[in-house]
Amino acid sequence: MRFYEVPDTLYAEQDQFDRDIKEYVEGRINPVKFKAIRVAHGVYEQRQEHTYMVRIRCAAGGITPTQLKKVSEVGDVYGSGEVHFTTRQEVQVHDVLVNGVIKVIRGLNDVGLSSRGGGGNTVRNILTSIDSGISSTEVFDVEPYAIALTTRMIDEPDSWNLPRKLKISMSNGPDDTTYTQSTCLGFVATVKDGVKGFQVFCSGGMGAKPMVGHALLDFVPDTHVYHVTKALKVMFDKNGNRRSKYSSRIKFLWKKVGEDEFKRIFHEEYDQIKNDRSLDLVLESIDNSAKSTDLAVQSVDTAEFELWKKRYVTAQKQEGLSSIKIPLELGDVLRADANSLCDFLLNFGENTMRCERDQNIRLRNIPTEYLGNAYNVITGLKKSLVKHAPFIGNMINCTGASTCKLGICLPRGLSSAIRDQLTGTDLDLDIIPDFRLNMSGCPNTCGMHHVANLGFFGKVGRKDGDMYPAYNILAGGKVEKAGEMKYAQRVDEIASHRIPEFVNAFLKVWIEKKKAGTYADYNTFLEEEGNTLIKTLCDSYRDVPTYEADAGFYTDFGAKRRLSMDELGTAECSAGMFDMIEVDKKQIKKARKVLDAGSDEERPDAIQKILFSASRMLLVTRGLDAKTDEQVYDLFGKHFMTAGLIDEKFRPLLALGKAADVSAIFAQEPAVLALTSEVEALYKNMDDSLRFKATDGKVIKEREGYELDSEVEAEPVAKTIQMFEKDYRGVGCPMNFVKTKLVLETMESGDQLKILLDDGEPIKNVPGSVKLEGHAVLLQEQVGPHWEVLIQKK
Amino acid sequence: MTLTEAQVERYSRHILLQDVGGEGQEKILNAKVLVIGAGGLGSPIALYLAAAGVGTIGIIDGDVVDVSNLQRQVIHFTPDVGVPKVESAKNKIQEINPDVNVVTYQDIVHSKNILDVIKDYDFVVDGTDNFAAKFLINDACVIAGKPYSHGGILRFDGQTMTHVPGEACYRCVFKQPPPANAVPTCSQAGVLGAVAGMLGTIQAAEVLKYIIGVGDLLVNRLLIFDAKSMKFRTSNFKKNPNCPVCGENPTVTELVDGEQAVCDLKV
Numbered sequence A: 001m002r003f004y005e006v007p008d009t010l011y012a013e014q015d016q017f018d019r020d021i022k023e024y025v026e027g028r029i030n031p032v033k034f035k036a037i038r039v040a041h042g043v044y045e046q047r048q049e050h051t052y053m054v055r056i057r058c059a060a061g062g063i064t065p066t067q068l069k070k071v072s073e074v075g076d077v078y079g080s081g082e083v084h085f086t087t088r089q090e091v092q093v094h095d096v097l098v099n100g101v102i103k104v105i106r107g108l109n110d111v112g113l114s115s116r117g118g119g120g121n122t123v124r125n126i127l128t129s130i131d132s133g134i135s136s137t138e139v140f141d142v143e144p145y146a147i148a149l150t151t152r153m154i155d156e157p158d159s160w161n162l163p164r165k166l167k168i169s170m171s172n173g174p175d176d177t178t179y180t181q182s183t184c185l186g187f188v189a190t191v192k193d194g195v196k197g198f199q200v201f202c203s204g205g206m207g208a209k210p211m212v213g214h215a216l217l218d219f220v221p222d223t224h225v226y227h228v229t230k231a232l233k234v235m236f237d238k239n240g241n242r243r244s245k246y247s248s249r250i251k252f253l254w255k256k257v258g259e260d261e262f263k264r265i266f267h268e269e270y271d272q273i274k275n276d277r278s279l280d281l282v283l284e285s286i287d288n289s290a291k292s293t294d295l296a297v298q299s300v301d302t303a304e305f306e307l308w309k310k311r312y313v314t315a316q317k318q319e320g321l322s323s324i325k326i327p328l329e330l331g332d333v334l335r336a337d338a339n340s341l342c343d344f345l346l347n348f349g350e351n352t353m354r355c356e357r358d359q360n361i362r363l364r365n366i367p368t369e370y371l372g373n374a375y376n377v378i379t380g381l382k383k384s385l386v387k388h389a390p391f392i393g394n395m396i397n398c399t400g401a402s403t404c405k406l407g408i409c410l411p412r413g414l415s416s417a418i419r420d421q422l423t424g425t426d427l428d429l430d431i432i433p434d435f436r437l438n439m440s441g442c443p444n445t446c447g448m449h450h451v452a453n454l455g456f457f458g459k460v461g462r463k464d465g466d467m468y469p470a471y472n473i474l475a476g477g478k479v480e481k482a483g484e485m486k487y488a489q490r491v492d493e494i495a496s497h498r499i500p501e502f503v504n505a506f507l508k509v510w511i512e513k514k515k516a517g518t519y520a521d522y523n524t525f526l527e528e529e530g531n532t533l534i535k536t537l538c539d540s541y542r543d544v545p546t547y548e549a550d551a552g553f554y555t556d557f558g559a560k561r562r563l564s565m566d567e568l569g570t571a572e573c574s575a576g577m578f579d580m581i582e583v584d585k586k587q588i589k590k591a592r593k594v595l596d597a598g599s600d601e602e603r604p605d606a607i608q609k610i611l612f613s614a615s616r617m618l619l620v621t622r623g624l625d626a627k628t629d630e631q632v633y634d635l636f637g638k639h640f641m642t643a644g645l646i647d648e649k650f651r652p653l654l655a656l657g658k659a660a661d662v663s664a665i666f667a668q669e670p671a672v673l674a675l676t677s678e679v680e681a682l683y684k685n686m687d688d689s690l691r692f693k694a695t696d697g698k699v700i701k702e703r704e705g706y707e708l709d710s711e712v713e714a715e716p717v718a719k720t721i722q723m724f725e726k727d728y729r730g731v732g733c734p735m736n737f738v739k740t741k742l743v744l745e746t747m748e749s750g751d752q753l754k755i756l757l758d759d760g761e762p763i764k765n766v767p768g769s770v771k772l773e774g775h776a777v778l779l780q781e782q783v784g785p786h787w788e789v790l791i792q793k794k
Numbered sequence B: 001m002t003l004t005e006a007q008v009e010r011y012s013r014h015i016l017l018q019d020v021g022g023e024g025q026e027k028i029l030n031a032k033v034l035v036i037g038a039g040g041l042g043s044p045i046a047l048y049l050a051a052a053g054v055g056t057i058g059i060i061d062g063d064v065v066d067v068s069n070l071q072r073q074v075i076h077f078t079p080d081v082g083v084p085k086v087e088s089a090k091n092k093i094q095e096i097n098p099d100v101n102v103v104t105y106q107d108i109v110h111s112k113n114i115l116d117v118i119k120d121y122d123f124v125v126d127g128t129d130n131f132a133a134k135f136l137i138n139d140a141c142v143i144a145g146k147p148y149s150h151g152g153i154l155r156f157d158g159q160t161m162t163h164v165p166g167e168a169c170y171r172c173v174f175k176q177p178p179p180a181n182a183v184p185t186c187s188q189a190g191v192l193g194a195v196a197g198m199l200g201t202i203q204a205a206e207v208l209k210y211i212i213g214v215g216d217l218l219v220n221r222l223l224i225f226d227a228k229s230m231k232f233r234t235s236n237f238k239k240n241p242n243c244p245v246c247g248e249n250p251t252v253t254e255l256v257d258g259e260q261a262v263c264d265l266k267v
């Protein structure tokens, strides 16, 4: 069984990708170009250079035990050894080195999984309700639609080059477990006059500028799922070229053109195809049953077992079958755990598992008489949180600064710290099993803080110029009912290190009130006293020790070093980047006030400041970092004027700026202000891919011959790479590294060295030490009892 | 030159350092360092340089080992009493590291021999015990364009600086030797043996840093420590244009021997 079929064209694409990787390593493709190629293959660079994560599509969250075993095998051989279950109901392999990427991808072919479209401007993984097909209260099973739609969409060439990503989700009933209003296109199963169909929402989205989705169609028959999606996709695609200001994301398009116009242009497409029955999806219903097995039944008869059943086991609508939630520690599964779990599941067949959007695993189709066996297997997993109340495993956190280039804080560390704090108290967490405590490392919402009951997203705190990790606090997200979604609102902010105590104190009050039945629901509690409580608690934690007094406060949970923005990705990084842009925006605003109200003596200075900030403001979007004031003008001239983004007529201002000739600049006041408006307009029309658009919505293409990277790094020059090979099996630590170093010293930059190392300490230590010296580790692969490590000299 | 298997093994803890590596170790193996004085400072300096694999170590000292030396001059052992210090030192160095070529001079430095002795070395280390010698070494090194490490200890205190050609010298800070007996000599003051070890190893580290070319040397800086309070501080100073030896109009143009308040209790 498979949850989608990969198109045949995929293999040729992989061969091309393989060649691209080789060219990149040899320096013949620059990193920016390589990024565009790899992201479409679901391959993202992690915070550490030359280290990648591979995102694997799991339509409807479906993955078979056979598939998971394979993913954890390639993850173990080429990556960190853990498979990560994500909020997008898919799986990821982390810490894959550049030459391992293609091996992971080809390994997945064996089991019909693909990372194609894991990222990039395409139709992303389609989400479905976790209990779809097995819930006794659902309207109907939506999985067949998600699966058929996925297979159809990834087979259509026009799915691969959309203006932006397109996210789709499908709920099996009005309790909307897939948050259809937080996504580009959401389907909610419903029945009208005896006809199966969907209520359709669209234009929702989280991210740094969240928007709640709107009702697009009150009802479409279930035969029309493809038509709606196709129409939206085509309309989306076309609008990329329309005279529209906000064309990049569906949510912005709605905001810009308004409901009526949006619906009109949607129907323009939809009405053309809606009666074409040849386009209907070919649905295959999903058989939720268990294969018969001669596995011996294990019966367990303990209080713990009964508690576990209450917490984690749900009866399915299918007689005699159960669904089981496995709470994972930070969403990660070790290979050994995956193997023991999957081997158990294969007794009952391939349709036994789903990825749950709270970064957990949900089993299904487990015969109830085997619950004892399941209990024994699950409690035997090394990295599960099954001993705890469901609240603990339900916490969501993005990967944050440990691997993500945009991350400010480390929500993984925070999540563990909160867990340690709460499990050390007598809080009755079983009172709030469904509580959503979600954390993101930056404003980008990968940890879904907008839908949280209590959410956090990372920010930089400052004390006397020192930076410490901190979070914004949000509360009150509402997702329980289709059409009534509400995002959480920001309430306050707090230092990372105060959060565990804060959460403890806050939940203590909520659990008491909930037990006592004081309020109708959580949001009423918030309105009546919860929001005030958050602020009062924050006030009591407001005190920040100086760095001298408590250095630990300045190092995030789970971080090795104190918080610093140095390693933030530049062009890829929106969070840190927006902060930098803000500085110049504020400076311009302040100077404008002086122009309006200040004295005459202050005016020339203000104009100079405006010119400087306007020139600097957008450099960061191109990944440029001016070392001196003069360089600001040089870089701005080259990357904005020569590139054709800003009118050449302003060029004379740059020389004045460089010469810091205040009176000459002041004489050009109108030109400076006009230039500033152009820069601001450019920024206003920048999309999340950092592309600038003209007011007509067209992407402003950089002028021919202009190469963004020419300044940042020299044009790639092809070089013949020399290969070296050394066998350090049997050589202990640190002599193996000593020898490796000595060989690297004799090599030329760009040359590659393959070393053989023993398992254990050598493989744990040597590659890391090589990286610390600045070399790139391209591949690290276990071959029998030893390891092969491929190093490229810096 | 490439390292032998045995050398890779012996110097692996150097090679592991990102700033040293095989290349840095080869520089050490090719270096020539002169240690003036095989006493309290010279002992740790010579021992550490030998262990590090400095290719050629020159040692100049005119004394024989006295039992009162053994409290701090750790390169000499009890059976060495009566043996010339340079002999005793050479034996120990070769036991530590047969790679090292030791050149000995059983003599004291004076104005007539010093230029000739230092000319073959890349770096000079002052491990002497009196101001006259310290000024002589400074002047000779400035005139000959040799980098050198100055070091002095007294009671619980130590001070050191490093001179490289073109930067401040010892005379830039201290114009001339204090009159004889104006400062206590070691016999009057005594010295805690371990203080000699502390300062000597700092000097040895400066030598090695200079050879491999990493870090910031104590150039234009004087490091002073007090082992009683265990406080270290460095004060910055500049090359003095009026310096008698390295200034714009030098008055010390040839070497003379000062009056040496020779210490009974050799450092």
Ligand code: HEM
Residues within 6 Å of the ligand: A044, A085, A086, A087, A088, A167, A205, A206, A207, A208, A331, A359, A397, A398, A399, A404, A405, A406, A444, A445, A446, A447, A448, A572, A574, A688
């Ligand atoms: C290099 C940059 C990024 C990486 C590597 C990344 C990675 C991820 C990952 C791994 C998830 C799943 C979370 C998990 O379970 O661990 C996720 C979810 C998500 N990401 Fe990102 N992300 C990036 C940038 C962004 C940006 C810039 C935005 C928005 C502007 C964004 C918006 C979201 C949202 C809204 C989700 C929540 C899932 C949902 O829609 O249900 N991400 N991202």
Ligand code: SF4
Residues within 6 Å of the ligand: A398, A399, A400, A401, A404, A405, A406, A407, A408, A440, A441, A442, A443, A444, A445, A446, A447
């Ligand atoms: S929320 Fe921010 S820190 Fe977390 S994964 Fe997304 S982009 Fe990275």
Ligand SMILES: [Zn+2]
Residues within 6 Å of the ligand: B168, B169, B170, B171, B172, B173, B240, B243, B244, B245, B246, B247
């Ligand atoms: Zn001088």
